[in-house]
Amino acid sequence: MKAPLQKSRIPDNKAFVIREMNDPYFDKHWHAHSEYQLVAILRGSGTRYIGDHIKPFKEGDTVLTGPGLPHVWRSDNAYFNPENGLDTHGIVIYFPENFLGDGSLQKEEFEEIAKLLSYSARGLEIKGETKEKVIHMMKEMVNMQGVPSIVMLLQILHLLAESTDLIPITQ
Template sequence: MKPILRKVDAGNDYTFRIREDILPYLYNHWHYHPEAELTFIRRSSGTRLVGDHMERFGDGDLVLLGPNLPHMWRNDDLYFHPGSRHKSESIAVHFLPECLGKTFLHIPEMKPVRLLLEDARRGIRLTGGLHDRIRHKMEVILHAKGVYRVTSLLEMLYDIACSNEKLFLSSLGFTQSHSFDRVDKINEIYHYTFNNFTQPVSIEEAARSAHISPHSFCRYFKTRTSKTYIRFLTEIRVGHACKLILENSMSIAQVCYASGFNNLSNFNRRFKEITGKTPLEYYRIFSDRKTG
C-alpha cells in the first residue's frame, strides 16, 4: 500500500481549510498532501511519525508540517478497543503555500514566512511560550470568519517564523527519493509492527507482512525511511515503555517485558540510547515533575 494522497477540500467559500475533529481515534494511515498543515492535538495520545522521525505525543501536541511530508498520528491501542470511551480531539489548518497568490510569499514582508514553510518540509514541533500562543490562536481561528481567517493564519505563521521555540522533527537528510506513484509497502510494515512490537519480531516476519523477500527487506526499509528496521522497532518499543513508565503502574522490569524487550540489560541500554536517560532516571524526572 503506497503512502496515501489525502485530498483536502477547502470548500468554495474559503482559500484554506480549518477543521475540528472529535473522533474515536485519529486518522492513522501514513499519508501526505500538497497542503501545509498546522495541527493542534487538543486531546489524544500515541505515536507520531513525521518523515523519518518518531516520538510519543499527548494532549497539547502542536506541529507544523510542510507540503508533501509523509506523516501519521497513531493512537494507543486503548483507543481501538471495542466500547472504548476514549476520544481524540484536534484542530487542523490545511493550506497551500500559494493560496493567497503565487507572488504573495515573495514580497519582502513575507520572507520570514516563506523561509518557515521551506523549513517545515522537515516538520516542526512548537514549544514553550510559542506553543501556548499558537495553541490559543488555533482555538480562535476555528471560529474566525471572512478576512479574519486570513489574518489569523498569517499572524500565526509570522509568530512561528520569528520564534526560536521550535524543534525540527525529520532529519535534514530525509528526502523523498521514491515516487509516490510506485507501490509502497511502508504502511503494511508500520501496521504490522505496531500490532506486534510487544512480541518477538523477526526480519523474516516483518518482510512477509509486506510481501517482500527478507533479502531485500532491510535495504528497502532504509531507502524508504532513512533508518534501519531494527532501529524503528526499538524506537516503538522505547516509546511504549515511556508511556508505561509515565502511567506508573508497573515496575521497570515489568515495563521491559511488556514493551517487547527480552532482557533487562538490553532494555536499559536501548532506552538510554533513544532517550538519553535510563528508565529509572526517566521515572525519577517524571515523579519530580508530578510532585514539584
C-alpha cells in the same frame, strides 16, 4: 516502508481549511498531501510518525508539516476499542503555499514566513510559550470566517516565523 496515501483537503472555493476534530481516534493512515498542515492535539495520545521520525504524542503536541511530508498521528490501541470510552480532540489547518495568491510569498513582506514554510519541509515541532499561543489562536480561529480567519492564519505564521521554540523533526 509503505507509500503514503495522497490526500488533498482544500476545496477550490477556499483559501485554506481549518477543522476541529472530535473523533474516537485520529486518522490511522500513513499519508501526505500537497498542503502545509498545522496541527494541535488537544486530547489523545499515541505515536506520531513524521517522515523518518517516530515519537509518542499527547495533549499539547503541535506541529507544522510541509507539503509531501508523510505523517500520521496513530492513536494508542485503547482508542480503537469503543468500550474504553476514549476519544480524541484536535485542530488542524491545511493551507497551500499560494493561499494569498500566486507569488505572494516571494514578496519582501513575507520573507520570514517564506523561510518558515521552507523549514517546514522537515516538519517543525512547536514548543514552549509559542506552542501555548498558537493553540490559543487556533481555538479562536475555529469559529472565524472570511478575512478575519486569513488575518489570524497570518498572525500564527508570523508568530512561528519569529519564534525560537521550533524544533526540526526529520533529518
